Each structure stands twice: as structure tokens, then as C-alpha cells.
Amino acid sequence: xxxxxxxxxxxxxxxxxxxxxxxxxxxxxxxxxxxx
Numbered sequence: 001x002x003x004x005x006x007x008x009x010x011x012x013x014x015x016x017x018x019x020x021x022x023x024x025x026x027x028x029x030x031x032x033x034x035x036x
Contacts, residue, residue, distance in 0.1 A: 001011045024030050 003007050019025060019030070022030060022033065024033060
């Protein structure tokens with residue numbers, strides 16, 4: 001977040017939206033999805 005000059009809250013919101021679109025709830029689920 002610091003390198004991109006955005007707040008941690010911005011990162012959290014974007015991550016939550018991506019998770020919702022993918023239908024997952026965690027980074028582990030994203031990794032599993034990408035591995036298959």
C-alpha cells in the first residue's frame with residue numbers, strides 16, 4: 001500500500017471486492033482456485 005501511495009483500507013476494500021467476484025473468502029481459496 002505504501003509503495004502505491006494508497007491506504008490499507010483501500011487495499012482491503014479492493015481485495016474484498018475481488019474475493020466476492022471470485023466467490024471466495026480467503027487468499028488460500030484464491031490460491032486453490034488458481035492451482036486447478
